[in-house]
């Protein structure tokens with residue numbers, strides 16, 4: 001009698017084990033956070049990689065959204081342009097030269113510094129995409 005009861009309990013345990021749902025795939029918190037941020041601000045993955053670079057090196061003059069309203073903008077003549085109103089932002093080659101060689105290299109004021117020795121070519125690529133994304137925002 002006792003043995004029969006043991007067999008029933010054992011069978012029940014096996015059935016429970018067999019019916020368990022497969023565990024969900026492991027969470028990827030960093031990837032999820034990146035994707036969420038991308039969706040939130042409407043950026044592609046490559047554009048979103050330019051965002052922290054811009055925040056670090058450019059926003060103090062250009063403003064977080066590239067509107068020319070950074071905390072240092074009022075000290076500058078000419079002031080940093082509003083990217084959304086700019087006519088040059090669609091020209092990636094021009095934007096690259098401003099970033100790498102500085103605005104003076106394009107016959108403008110020396111106020112946008114040359115970053116060619118500070119930033120890697122990869123960072124510059126991401127920055128161009130991000131600046132162009134800002135310029136397209138309303």
Ligand code: HEC
Nearest residue numbers: 057058061076078079080081086088098103108109111112
């Ligand atoms: C010290 C302030 C300052 C910093 C820092 C700065 N800029 Fe500028 N930037 C300016 C000013 C001022 C101008 C306008 C220069 C002129 O017209 O003579 C400008 C112009 C530009 C332009 C040309 C836009 C147009 O419509 O003509 C681009 C592109 C640009 N900056 C990108 C950047 C990026 C990217 C960074 C960061 C890597 C950066 N700048 C950092 C002040 C700054």
